[in-house]
Amino acid sequence: MSTVYHIPAMLHETIEGLAIKPDGVYVDVTFGGGGHSRAILQAGAGKLYSFDQDADALQNAIDDDRWTFVHSNFRYLRNWMDYYGIEQIDGLLADLGVSFHHFDCPERGFSFRFSAPLDMRMNQTAKRTAADIVNSYSEEELAKVLYLYGEMKNSRLIAKNICRARAQKRIERTEDLVAASRIPAEMSKELARLFQALRIEVNDEMGALREMLVAARDLLKPGGRIAILTYHSLEDRLVKNFLRSGNLEGTIEKDFYGNNLSPFELIEKGREASPEEVARNPRSRSAKLRVAAKR
Ligand SMILES: C[S@@+](CC[C@H](N)C(=O)[O-])C[C@H]1O[C@@H](n2cnc3c(N)ncnc32)[C@H](O)[C@@H]1O
Incomplete structure (x- = not known):
């Protein structure tokens, strides 16, 4: 079994996309090995809530007063922010899917390369x-x-x-x-x-993503950033259409003059990892980064 929990994809590009504000409130809905969360704190975030539905992620806990771990599916983002009394956030990151840890743990059943019970639950209590x-x-x-x-x-x-x-x-x-x-x-x-x-x-990944996107749109402050890393075409299409339109149907509404009324301004439209990063970390090959700012 590998000892590396995860290697974060497009770390620099993601942090740049989030344009971290000193003292801003941020959410990383996919904590995993915590690589992105650590970088968000290092960039000066005032407060960071990191979600993961897999209790194993707590092995990577960050010793920092600004950091709170939320052991939950990110589909409950809105409820958790209400619980913590957070009305608006400055930025949100979602690095979707599973971590290396999931594939590298034979007993979790995510990989066809290992003999194991056919499990594949990210949340072991599901x-x-x-x-x-x-x-x-x-x-x-x-x-x-x-x-x-x-x-x-x-x-x-x-x-x-x-x-x-x-x-x-x-x-x-x-x-x-x-x-x-x-x-x-x-x-x-x-x-x-x-x-x-x-x-x-x-893991009902598409259902959870849909619910989280709507909650994120409503929680972001004007000027707040949303950065999403997708790994397969179906989730990428959903995120792309959502960020272009601001709704799950992907319907673009325009005003009388033909201006797009989407609540988002697009900043990164599907950026891919550099050849150097793919050589270093082959699993970053399928990553696509989409970033938008709330208008
Ligand atoms: C690609 S990894 C994130 C890696 C992380 N960015 C890092 O730097 O190590 C995705 C993580 O999100 C978690 N996850 C996936 N879907 C989730 C969901 N709906 N709710 C909460 N956590 C989820 C997985 O358990 C996994 O640990």
Whole structure:
């Protein structure tokens, strides 16, 4: 098992995008290894609330009076800010998805490279595991998850294979799923897509992102910044349309003169990691940074 919890992607670009104000109130909704949170504090933030739904992230706690850890799903952002008496924030960062820690911990079941129970919950106290999903969803529902969240072109065939296999024996472990899917072991990109799709469904990642985006829009002060790092096209499309329009439908409203009435001004429109960073940290290859300022 790796001892590195996580290497933050596009650290410099993200902190630059947040334009940290001394004494401003900031939220990092995806604490993980705390690399971004530490940099936000170093840049002079007055107060930082860091969310993570995974209790393991607390291993990386920061010893700083300005810092508060919130062990929760970020979909409850608004409730937590109310709880702490925070009406407005100066900036918010979301570095979406899972950390290296998740992939590198065999027993969490996120990786098809290790034999483990088919779990994939970021929040270990959540009820539903990946095994529950592959054994209970209908073939049609499974195909939809694989198509939407894994962008698997052969989603119907894979779903059919999984349903056939589970009729013989319940799918309990990562290797059971690999065998059931009938994706050859050398097709590691396809297997990664299959595991990604299930992970997104287990953790309701799209639902949580939608709720958090709306709360963030309403909490940001005029001039406040929102910086989001996405890692796959579906979440990136949602974030892109939300920041362009200010709503989840992506409907751009214009005034009489044709000016966009979005509450956001776009600052970074999908910046990617530099070749040097990708060489140093290959997992930053799929990162896209979007930054906007509240008008
Ligand atoms: C890519 S890592 C963040 C890494 C972090 N920026 C760093 O510098 O180490 C994403 C983290 O967000 C957490 N996470 C993902 N979705 C979440 C959600 N809906 N609510 C709370 N935490 C979430 C994961 O548990 C993981 O630790």
